[in-house]
Amino acid sequence: MSPASHFFPIALTLVACAPVLEDRSTDAGKGGDTDTDTDTDTDTDTDTDTDTDTDTDTDTDTETVCEDASHCDDGLDCTEDDCDAEGRCLWRPLDTCTWPASLPPEVSALASLDTDFRISLSGATWNPEERALWVVRGDGAQVWRIVEDTSGGWEIEDVASLGDRDVESVALSDPAGKPHLLHVLIEHEEVVTAFDVSSPGNAERVRTWPTNDYLETSGSKGSEGMAFVPDSQLEDWDFTDGEGDSRTSQLGYGGLFFVGTQNGGAVHVFDLSSEDNTVEEVGVYATGYQDTSALEFDADSGRLYIWHGGSENDLQVVRLSSESSGGTRSFELEATFDHPGDDNFEGFALFGTEDCVDGGRPIAFTIDDGGDRALDIVPDWPLGCH
Secondary structure, rough: OOOOOOOOOOOOOOOOOOOOOOOOOOOOOOOOOOOOOOOOOOOOOOOOOOOOOOOOOOOOOOOOOOOOHHOOOOOOEEEEEOOOOOOEEEEEOOOOOEOOOOOOOOOOOOOOOOOHHHHEEEEEEEEEOOOOOEEOOOOOOEHHHEEOOOOOOEEEEEEEEEEOOOEEEEEOOOOOOOOOOEEEEEEOEEEEEEEEOOOOOOOOOEEEEOHHHOOOOOOOOEEEEEOOOOOOOHHHOOOOOOOOOOOOOOEEEEEEEEEEEEEEEEEEEEEEEEEEEEEEEEEEEEEEEOOOOEEEEOOOOOOOEEEOOOOOOEEEEEEEEEEOOOOOOEEEEEEEEEEOOOEEEEEEEOHHHOOOEOOEEEEEEEEEHHHHHHEEEEEEOOOOOO
């Protein structure tokens, strides 16, 4: 698929405002058929059909997402389209995919919004509910909230210090209900910490979970990527723990945290307590790579995106379901994309399908020590827009 050539204009105005957070912890369908028959029957069958004709049948048959593979074309030649027995579109890799989206200079470069972006920029995540892009920096840890301005560009709305920490990733557990409760992954300490950033220019630490009981470092290599997956998606897409049993959160968070490491490339999944700093490791999932630099969960497709840096710069798209082989569990792979660049990509944020335009949606990338290209928005990521 040929990438599109459009890109966003940039406006470099800087303002500040105060978001609000409600929560504070202490430290310690399927659609119905759409027939348009004009019958006026008044059948009262006990089934629950919701056809839109004027009769009042209530049959239980419902329309599924797909009826066969022809409804599941993702526009890629490197994958095989499929429709499973539950009416869900699935894809299987046929070959490594060439990069399907725009490359510089056909991107929106936002590094000039703040000179501090140029060095050690790390993680990013997109909040579709508030249309806000959060990015964090490792060396001289900070967090920025970036929003669209009135001219179609981007501006910094708020920035706060995160202290003397090597922050490598950022995730939201509740974009609508708690949009300013940020969770960051701290490399080398190998812990997850929550911050309340509801006050302008201030980040107040709420709690730290000791995931370092399960994560190991090797020299400079530690954990770098993190994503939150809600229980509803874990159930819908057949997530299982390390033993192969169905699993959702049990400690009150309403979902699980997925953490990727540069030390061996595996993805560790954690259940964190919403009341204290209790943590439970749910499972460890191999990726086939030795370096995992970033994770992002796409709520619109139910897929986990895994970025592998180092000498690879490959992006895997996987389902939440997994298989075990020889005692090693791995997520089911749908596609691998080979990025042609050699930059040190450390984070990315995928926009929702509501932003699809001409067959593509934005995806933001952070590049460690990337200078003028430390923060780019690629306008036309195709998956989910066909």
